[in-house]
Amino acid sequence: MHEFLHVMMLPFLACLILVASHAYLGFHVIERQVIFVDLALAQIAVLGASVAMIAGYDLNSPQAYWVSLAFTMGGAAIFSLTRLKEERVPQEAIIGITYVVSAALLILLLSRSGEGDEHIKQALVGNILLVGKPELAHITIIYAILGLIHFFCRKYFFMISRDTKAAFSEGMNVRGWDFLFYLTFGVVVTNSVRIAGVLLVFSYLVIPSVCAMFLANGLKNRLLIGWIIGLVASVLGMAFSYYLDFPTGASVVCMLGALLIVVAILNRFIIKTKK
Amino acid sequence: MNNLLTRLMMMAVVLLGTATYSFAAEKLNIVTTQTILADLVKQIGQDKVNVQAIASPKYNIHFIQPKPSDVRKVSKADLYFNLGLDLEAWSDPLLEAVGKPQLFRNGSANVDLSQGIRLLDVPDHPITRAEGDIHVFGNPHFQMNPENGRIMAQTILKKLEEVDPANTAYYEANAKAFFIKLDAKIVEWKSMCAHCKGKEIISYHEDIAYFTDFLGMKAEQFLEPKPGIPPTPKHMQFLEDYAKAHNITAIVRPTYYPEDAAQALAQKIGGKVVTICQGAGEIPGTDDFFSFFDYDFKQISEGVK
Numbered sequence: 009m010h011e012f013l014h015v016m017m018l019p020f021l022a023c024l025i026l027v028a029s030h031a032y033l034g035f036h037v038i039e040r041q042v043i044f045v046d047l048a049l050a051q052i053a054v055l056g057a058s059v060a061m062i063a064g065y066d067l068n069s070p071q072a073y074w075v076s077l078a079f080t081m082g083g084a085a086i087f088s089l090t091r092l093k094e095e096r097v098p099q100e101a102i103i104g105i106t107y108v109v110s111a112a113l114l115i116l117l118l119s120r121s122g123e124g125d126e127h128i129k130q131a132l133v134g135n136i137l138l139v140g141k142p143e144l145a146h147i148t149i150i151y152a153i154l155g156l157i158h159f160f161c162r163k164y165f166f167m168i169s170r171d172t173k174a175a176f177s178e179g180m181n182v183r184g185w186d187f188l189f190y191l192t193f194g195v196v197v198t199n200s201v202r203i204a205g206v207l208l209v210f211s212y213l214v215i216p217s218v219c220a221m222f223l224a225n226g227l228k229n230r231l232l233i234g235w236i237i238g239l240v241a242s243v244l245g246m247a248f249s250y251y252l253d254f255p256t257g258a259s260v261v262c263m264l265g266a267l268l269i270v271v272a273i274l275n276r277f278i279i280k281t282k283k
Numbered sequence: 284m285n286n287l288l289t290r291l292m293m294m295a296v297v298l299l300g301t302a303t304y305s306f307a308a309e310k311l312n313i314v315t316t317q318t319i320l321a322d323l324v325k326q327i328g329q330d331k332v333n334v335q336a337i338a339s340p341k342y343n344i345h346f347i348q349p350k351p352s353d354v355r356k357v358s359k360a361d362l363y364f365n366l367g368l369d370l371e372a373w374s375d376p377l378l379e380a381v382g383k384p385q386l387f388r389n390g391s392a393n394v395d396l397s398q399g400i401r402l403l404d405v406p407d408h409p410i411t412r413a414e415g416d417i418h419v420f421g422n423p424h425f426q427m428n429p430e431n432g433r434i435m436a437q438t439i440l441k442k443l444e445e446v447d448p449a450n451t452a453y454y455e456a457n458a459k460a461f462f463i464k465l466d467a468k469i470v471e472w473k474s475m476c477a478h479c480k481g482k483e484i485i486s487y488h489e490d491i492a493y494f495t496d497f498l499g500m501k502a503e504q505f506l507e508p509k510p511g512i513p514p515t516p517k518h519m520q521f522l523e524d525y526a527k528a529h530n531i532t533a534i535v536r537p538t539y540y541p542e543d544a545a546q547a548l549a550q551k552i553g554g555k556v557v558t559i560c561q562g563a564g565e566i567p568g569t570d571d572f573f574s575f576f577d578y579d580f581k582q583i584s585e586g587v588k
Contacts, residue, residue, distance in 0.1 A: 015354045018380070119515065135348050138376040253352040 015137075016246045019256055022139045022147075022203055023246070026212050027238030029151045029196055032158070032231060034217035036189070039169040042099055045087065046197045046213055048107040049190070050206060052083040053198040055110045058117055080198055084190035088183045091172070134203040137249075137256040147199050154192045165189055166227070208257040212238060215264040222275040241267050311447060314360040316371045317344060318563040319426050320396060320435070322571045324364060326461045327439050331450050337377075340562030343539045344370060349377045357381045360392070362442060367395035368402075370423035394442050396435045400425050403492045427561065428493035429469055429576050436461055468573055472580045473498075479587045483529050485522060487536040487545055490561065498583070506534065506544055514544055519551075526552040533557045533586045538565055557586030 037043060056079025060072035083106065090102045134143075158165060164185045168175045175182050200209045216234035224230050244267075245260030311332045315321040321336035328334065335356055338347045344366075357363060358381045365371055378386050378393070385392040402421035425431045440458045444451045476498050483501040495502045504525055507514050514522075525531070532554035536545045538561075545556045559579045560569050569575040 011355065014358070015351050015380075135373075135376070137351060137354065138349060138373070138380045140376065140379050250351040253350050255348050255350055 012247075012250055016250055016256075018139050018141065018144060019136045020242065020246055022136055022144055023242040023260065024239070025144070025147055025151060026200055026204060026209070027216070027235060027242060029155065030200070030209065030212035031216040031220075031234035031238045033193060033196060034213040034215075034234065035220075035227070035230060036165065036169045036193075037213055038217045038221065040099070040172075042087075042103055043214060044100070044107065045103050045190070045193070046210055047206065048087075048103045048110070049080055049083050049194040049197050050201045050209070051107050051110045051114070053077075053080050053194065053201070055079055055114050055117075058114055062117060062120075076198060077195065080194035081191055084187050084194050087190045088186035091183060091186055133201060133205045135255075135257065136204045136208060136260075139203050143203055147203065150199060151196065154196060157188070157192055161185070161188065205257050207261050211261045211264045215241075215268050219268050219271045222271050237264070237267055237271070311361045311443070312359050313362045313364065314357050315364040316374060317366055317426065318565075319432075319572055319575065320364050320366065322563050322575075323432065323436055324439055324443075326572065327436060327454055327457045328443055329453075329457050331447065331453065332443070338371070338562070340560070340565035341539065343537075344562065345372055347371070347373050349373055349380075353377060354380050357386065358383065360386065362392050362394060362446065364394045364396060364439065364442075366423060366426060367397035368420040368423035394438065396438055397423070397425065398438060399434045400431055403496060404489070422489065422492050424490040424561065425493050427491055427579075428497040429465065429472065429572075430497060431493065432572060433462065433465060436465075464573070468576070472576060476580055476584045476587075479583060482533075482587050483531050484533045484535050484557075484587065485526060485531055485548070487534070487540050490537065491535055491559070494559070494579070494583075498580075500587075502535070506536075506548060507540070519544075519548065522548055523551045526554065532588060533583070535559060535583070535586075537561050555586050557582050559583065 037045060053076045056076035057067055057072045059079070060069070060075035061067050063075075065071040065075075086106060087099070087102065090097070091099065164175075164180065167178075167180070168182055168185055168189070172182065197209060200212075204212075216238040217230070219237045220230040220233040223233050241263040242260055245263040246256065248254060248263065249256040249259035309331070311328065313324050313328065313332050313334045315324060315334065315336045317338055318336045318340045321334045324332060324334045337349065337353050337356065338344050354377065357377060363378070363386050365374055375388060378388070383392075384390055387393060388395075397420075402425065405421035426435070436458060440454055443454045447454075480499040481501075483503070484495070485504050485506060486495075486502040487506045489505055491502060504522060506522065526548070531552065533556075534545045534549050534554060535557045536542065536559075538558055542556065542558075548554075549556045559582050560566060560575055563572060563575045564570050565575075566578070569578045
């Protein structure tokens with residue numbers, strides 16, 4: 009047990025922070041039906057970091073970090089500006105296109121640089137097992153600040169997420185709030201992917217929220233259930249990874265998937281029969 | 284009476300247990316990044332060491348994802364041997380996760396085996412990663428020249444003697460046996476590949492410079508100079524023309540890179556894809572330093588006409 013804690017303590021703390029932030033953001037992502045927006049923003053951030061690298065900065069330098077943030081801001085602008093009152097083009101299509109085109113742009117850029125994309129991935133896609141104390145402190149502070157922003161703007165963010173048409177008709181500056189939303193979201197995703205990798209970040213965003221949708225209706229209940237599911241999957245995933253010696257991030261993802269199946273079955277056979 | 288017997292038996296078990304435990308504790312626990320290093324340490328340390336390698340030879344050494352057991356392994360290690368330079372990009376984060384300063388880069392228990400090696404492809408001016416070469420210190424794949432095995436073995440011997448001086452004679456004797464076998468093998472490999480000397484090959488990636496250097500071969504063109512980036516149509520055409528103009532018939536590829544691009548080029552030039560290993564145990568029957576090189580030299584000698 010002592011050894012387990014020694015190896016898995018920091019990864020577990022990182023998981024706690026990720027669960028707290030992502031299960032909440034996942035609620036918005038699902039309500040807005042922009043499931044793959046995190047992958048698109050992460051890809052844009054990678055593109056930004058690679059541009060900085062080609063300009064001569066190291067991938068892990070502060071300069072690369074800021075360029076990558078600036079690109080994320082561009083992505084946030086794209087997603088907020090393409091939000092139309094009458095949805096003629098689905099938002100999901102814009103997200104998919106952004107992802108694919110920025111991925112292809114990355115290949116073009118890298119084909120003229122010294123490094124292939126595996127090196128970029130290595131530098132920008134983390135392994136949660138090896139998360140360090142400075143990284144942990146970094147995301148704790150940033151996510152706390154972003155959490156405060158979300159707390160104070162909660163009225164607007166939730167209104168837009170739940171009913172865009174109503175928000176537009178009330179005369180709200182939907183695009184402005186959307187820009188702020190996608191910006192905070194992009195910062196979270198970029199930092200999380202560096203620590204935990206794409207698979208785990210996506211799973212923490214989407215799976216706890218989907219589980220919660222099966223089990224409850226109200227916002228508070230759904231958030232609470234999302235956090236519990238995320239926490240349980242993290243503990244199980246850590247133990248699974250440690251005792252059976254599997255890669256940690258993928259273990260947690262599979263536990264989240266397994267919990268979703270359990271929840272879906274519970275929902276079908278137990279909760280429904282009660283009603 | 285029965286009670287006494289049980290007690291005696293229990294005592295015996297405990298005593299035996301402590302005996303085996305203290306016997307096991309006498310062995311040095313050594314972790315290496317790569318499998319060839321593990322075998323070199325084993326050749327010299329033999330019964331006095333427990334050696335484990337982290338990187339499975341089935342994967343590119345650049346891109347290993349350490350698992351919880353790797354953190355555990357390293358945290359129990361007395362010594363940590365690595366190829367060094369910037370080859371094992373995952374090594375520093377792993378050592379930080381373990382958190383023992385003596386194991387960190389430049390720590391007393393961290394042995395960088397690139398010391399004393401004559402490095403190839405060292406940039407002659409300061410470069411950034413963007414400029415076209417990811418290896419700012421020089422080409423780090425030096426384990427591919429068996430002559431470097433001698434230098435690494437000497438570094439290993441020195442370190443083992445330093446931390447375990449009581450067994451100096453033992454380590455010296457093992458090292459001597461290794462050097463004698465290595466000398467004989469080098470003669471054998473060189474004569475097996477004598478016909479390759481001066482020949483040129485196309486390599487998949489810039490990682491066999493030391494291998495070709497040992498055989499006096501040339502590898503100046505690369506199929507996929509950047510891992511993950513497919514060759515452009517122009518580059519494929521260039522390689523085809525280049526291979527025909529220079530009578531190149533062999534495309535050399537490490538096992539963990541995809542075969543399709545190499546195969547496509549080989550078909551166009553009427554040549555052969557030569558698959559070689561970069562780590563011991565990468566394919567069955569290449570488990571130690573010597574069988575690993577036996578395999579690679581046999582492959583190249585058969586693939587190059």
